[in-house]
Amino acid sequence: MTSGISYDVAHLLGAVVLLISFALLVEQRVIALISTFAAQGVVLSLAALWEGWSHNIHHLYLSAAIIFTVKAMIIPMTLNFLVGAMKVHHHETDPGLGVGGALAIGISLVVLSIVSIFPIAPAVTVLTKESLALAFSVLLHGMLMMVTRRNAISQLIGFMSIENGLLMAAIGVQGMPLAVEVSIAFTVLVAAFIFGIFIFGIRDRVETLDIHQLDLYRGERH
């Protein structure tokens, strides 16, 4: 029965990650987005932990730890700091698509990912397929978020949500080497770093965090 329980728990955790990504899609306040993102990190690290425990893969513990520290703690804290440093108002919103639109498109993306992932692999276990499909959905949601949001911080969160999707896929596939997670973590760190620089750079120059303002400087508009 362990396999049954392990399946159920993994299933549950994966679904929660997806749900949180829906929450990310519809959440409008920037500050709240950061907290939601942190929650996603926590659930993801739990998923990694569970996967490692149920399949007895030790390096996944390490992965879980990295995910927890980076995604659930360091990055949200950094972002909160940024928000504070740049005096972003607590009620500043970034509406994106609106609840209805975000949900409609989000659900169709989930359908797409299931339709595309499920038929491909009769040989692979159901769990792998499912976690892949969920991961793909999270990834697509991250992209959707980047497409619809204007605020630099919400964009950054969308970007990292994509990374979360990737992590989820890496965890879901058995025996993915550690190098991958480390590299992801590494990338995300640097990403945050660079983003921070850009955000400050943007702020220095443009006096706003609204990415939309940058569009004024895109090349050869006329």
Add this chain to the structure above:
Amino acid sequence: MSLIGSSIGLLLLLGLLALIAGHCQRATVFVYAASAAAAAIIAYLALSYLIMGSIGNEIVSYPIGLPWLRVQLGIDSLSAFFLFVVNLGAVAASVFGIGYDKNDGHGSHGTGRFLPLFPLFLAGMNIVLVASDAFTFLLGWEFMSLSSWLLVLSTHREEGTSRAANIYLVMAGFGTAALLLAFGLLAAGNGDITFAAMRAVPLSPLMASVVFGLVLIGAGSKAGLVPLHVWLPLAHPAAPSHVSALMSGVMTKVAIYGLIRIVFDLVGQPLWWWGMIVLVLGGITAVLGVLQAMMQRDLKSMLAYSTVENIGIITIGLGLTLAFQANGMKALAALAMTAALFHVLNHAIFKSLLFLGVGCVLTATHQRDMEKMGGLIHKMPITAAAFLVGCIAISGLPPMNGFVSEWLTFQAILNGSDLVQWPVRVAVPVVGALLALAVALAAGAFVRTYGVVFLGRARSSHASDAVEVSFSMKASVAVLALLCLVIGVLPTSVLSLISPLISQFVGVPLQVGSGLSWLTLTSETDGGGSYNGVVLLVMVLAFMAGLIYTMHSFGNRTSRRSIPWGCGFTDDPGPVSQYTASSFAQPIRRVFGASLFSARDHVDMPKPGETRAAVFRVTMRDPVWDWVFTPLLGSIGALTDKINILQSLTIRHYLGLMLATLVVLIGVVAAIQ
């Protein structure tokens, strides 16, 4: 053959030399002289090949080109004939170039930088002619376009050159693309791009027709076949005159070579309706070309349009050849192909002559506008005489060479009634009428040109201050003029150059009349039509001598000069009262131009008492531009504007695009699976 290869190599080396020492006057002279020598060697070798049927090794191979297909240069009778034609023009142009004043009416300095391209251009044309695989052929073909494009650009500071050059190279690229596709289809059987392999591949009629269409587009655009001729009247005049001579007189022949090489050699048995298409296109080209030529004020544009006309005449011959060959009428096919090839040679000679003559005029007057000339026959007698010969020849009048090839073409047309398929049978007389119209209009156009430029009185100080040009320039036009006469008088001598080629492609040689008197050109063995240049020349000379003697012995020999009849003016009304080029063309413009080119005369006549000058203006529109190219360019422009939106989207839009691409591709893959 290896000598030909070396000569081409020499031309390439000369290009490099000129690149290094382009500024030095001596180097210029040397480069032109050496180009002339190299071209002369090739022409000599080609001639000896045609006469003797062999010049040693027919194929040489060089360690360049594609890794698995080294460049091979080969010669056969077709190559040899065109090598002769091309290098004949090249020698004349090179000799002319020695003396060609840098300040040739283009007002450009720094032409020295463009000098390297002259031998490279010659090399490019020669490479096309001796290529024995598609890669080398297209390499030479593009090289030829490219170097001539840069030569056109040597006058880049002039208004209009840039547009001309741009249209030229894009059209050339278009033509090359069509040829590339044609070669690809020819080779598709086994992927082997040597001509030998292509000959061996049998094509289905459909595939052969597609190849034929592509070649017609590819070679036709280079040759200047309507409606792909639009670049030609822009580009040819823009180049320096000796380059114009090469482009018009010679490069168009390379295009004809391409057409013959692929359609007659590589594709195989033609279908009858190919002949029909080529024939009709040729007729239309001839008439449209000459009508436009009639209406040009710019000397070089006029000659360029006349090239379009002559390409039409050549094409008519080729179309008839195809039609006859498709019906298995070998003797008539031989006649028609002889006509076409003869005209190739003739046009190369007299068009080079005319362009070089215009080069002389430009050197002397620094003008291209006919309306500013006049009376040059007094200032430049030798140029004027040579140019007159060219005008008679290009108008297709005896005793010059142009008449001979047009006569042959008419003979071929008159036999077109024997064809089997009724559409061609109806087309043949109509095309014949078009050809007759074109030839007669050409005579009108050249009367106009010669009359306005060389005859009458000088219309500007440019013309009245003109002086005769340098020796090398005079020499090259004089020699070409002599050639026009010699070929016109002894046409049968040229036939012996063409007959090996005819035997190779048609299967039977042209049957020169045997039962008839010496040196008579006949269309068939048993009579048919006939023309004898020698008899004509002898008669004309004898009658002239007799006549002059008679008139001067028995008539009044005195003469005096006076002012001409001025329609009631007692004072000399001056040169402005002369008929101008525009007024000469006016009847033709009213008759043909009004409907074909929407030609309109606009007269702005001041009211009595007003002191301003009256203004006369002619507007013309080219139907090909209006119907084909302007809409095409417009739609590309509109498409460009639409797609340009992609340049300035926001980051989020781009991400959306990425997402959409992902979704679409996944959908596609799912569909494939």
Add this chain to the structure above:
Amino acid sequence: MPTLSSVLLEILQLILMLVLAPLLVGWVRWLKARLLARRGPPILQPYRDFFRLCGKEVVMAHNASWLYRSAPYLVFVFVWTAAALVPTFTTDLALSPAFDLIAVVGLLGTARFMTALAGMDVGTSFGGIGSSREMLIAALAEPAMLMVIFILGIVVHSTALPDIANAMMSGTLGLRVSFAMALFAILLVAIAENGRIPIDNPATHLELTMVHEAMVLEYSGRHLALIEAAGMLRLTLYIALICSIFVSFGMATPGAGAGAILVGLALVPVKLAVGGAMVAIFETSIAKMRVFRYPEFLAMAFLMGLLGVILLYISRGW
């Protein structure tokens, strides 16, 4: 190689054309005057004019070049050469095998080319008008002429004039509608090429109506004599040409005896006289056209020719 008799006949032909041409023109002028109820000049007046002009001093424009001076000779020689090729009384001419109908048209073309150039050489407005219109007329006439040649080419399978005349005389071709069309076309062409009414009026010197006369307006003395003689020769040539094709009876064939040749010779003036009379009658009964109606006139000729070709195709089965 040409036989001796054909050489002799050729020389006879050359002289005959030269002699008959002014006579023909004199006859046409006299007849026209009579038709207009005038007395008219004597028929031999053209000869007198010719010799009178030859005796006069030449007056040339200051600007006239060597081309202007040599043009009359060249024009005369080319037209005369062409005239020597058209069978009139015999088809056995020494030069005929050397030149066919197209070559004859070409020779006349060269003559016209030189005339037109000469018209532009003096640098006045009249010469230009004349040259310009002359070249327009020639261009319009040429397709119609080709149609005539095409019809003959289909039937006779040759463009050689003796072949055509022989074939027509043989009577094997029968009467065909196409020939009527061809005759009609070539008549219109001949009118246009010779500058007769309604295309041009050889008698006018009114500036705006001149075509041929405008080109040669500045010529005088012996030059004018040659130009006029060439014009007469050309008219004779065309009438002879039409006769040799369409009313070719009575001509001597190669190898025919002296009697046949004499019959042929006797018939030539008769044919020319009838042709000339027709010209005179036609000219007096019609008015000159505006320049821009020429295209209609000659297009009619061309269409007749084309119709003839197509009818011929039909009659022979596609």
Add this chain to the structure above:
Amino acid sequence: MLAVPLITGALAALIPNRRLGSGINVLGSMGTLAAAAWLLWTPPVASALVFVDDLNIYLVLLTAFIGFTTTLYSTGYMAHEVSHGHLTGSDVRMFHSLFQLFMFTMLLGLTANNLGLMWVAIEAATLATAPLVNLYRSEAAIEAAVKYFILCGVGISMALFGIILVYLAAQPHLGSGMITLTWTDLYSKFAGLGGGVNQRILELAFVFLLIGYGTKTGLAPVHAWLPDAHTEGPTPVSAVLSGLLLNVSLYAILRYKMLLAANGDTLVPAALMIALGLVSLLVAGLMLYRRRDIKRFYAYSSVEHMGIATFAFGIGGPIANFAGLLHMAMHSLTKSALFFTVGHMSQIKGTRQIAAIKGLVVSNPALGWALVLGMVMIAGLPPSGIFVSEFLIVTSTVAHSPWLVVPLLLGLLIALGAFILRLQGLAFGAPTPAVEGKAPFATTALAPVYLHLGLVVVAGLWLPGQITAWFQAAAKLLG
């Protein structure tokens, strides 16, 4: 070889002196080139992390070579920018060190045997060049850098997802662990199994990899970062972005295509590559017409040429693959040369606006003719290597599927039209006034240009046997 740029980069970061820094930069690149050349004589040793075979050896050489010429060029360029106050000394220092870092990532990406490592290297290349794009710190540069970073970052995540899918497919056969991401092992296993691996997963993976690496390759419609990054960055950076980065990411796509081909017959990679290649070619070709900024013009031309190369690999077969490889090399050489001329030109004329520059062959003959030569070459006219590659691509496409030739030729013609139009405007006509008559560093600026173009001309007429052998072997590997 890999160590040299890394050390040089560190050194360059440490040394404050600008002249010394650029000297070290040049020396380092020379060392890299020498090390790469040394590879030729040492038999390739495959380890789990790095390996060398016929496909990447030529790209390594090319990369090292262009890196070297670019550093040569950048000495003069950077000196000019500093002396005109566009950049500060510390900017140049950053440039040198990041440039060497970029070279390191490129070479690592090319030689990596581990798919993860390759991914990391390519991602790191983005990170190294994003600050370089932003070197001038103008608003437009920030926008370009942000766009570059975000689009490539998202793109590369797609690629990672693809890698995970590849792993998923291979895992049942190779087991877990690093070996399953080692390319050589994967390849031999796939080839050995002969179709045993789940092809549908691989095909799906290829979609992600194509979009991911395709973003970096600059394939339309995911090319959007490319024009801006090329335009706003300093010219040496534009040259290496266009000449090297695009190649390396296309190389990455090829590696996966080889895996799929080894596993068995599949239409998907070919179809997708052909489609994206054609779209890139046509979109970029049309884009060229409305360009006002000369560097952006060239950037779109890069998109176009990457499209052509991708198309060629999509067609497949020994000749088209050969042509694709040749096209990549020729495009790199020509395009970097063109960027050099453009940088030089904009420094002399003080503008990058196409409309504001005319008559270069008159005012600056050496530069103007280099531009003419380069533009003619890139437009695919002979005697250029690009002519050869395009010829081969078209002829092999005709043999493969004739109808594809029509859009291909159409795209080539459209691009040709744009090139000729712009070239004539820039090079000919009456010259426009220059900010400075003659740039003091003409030699270092133009020597690399003529060197590159000379190589392209030679390649257009004659390819050395060794290079042909590499290309043919690699073409065979590509299937």
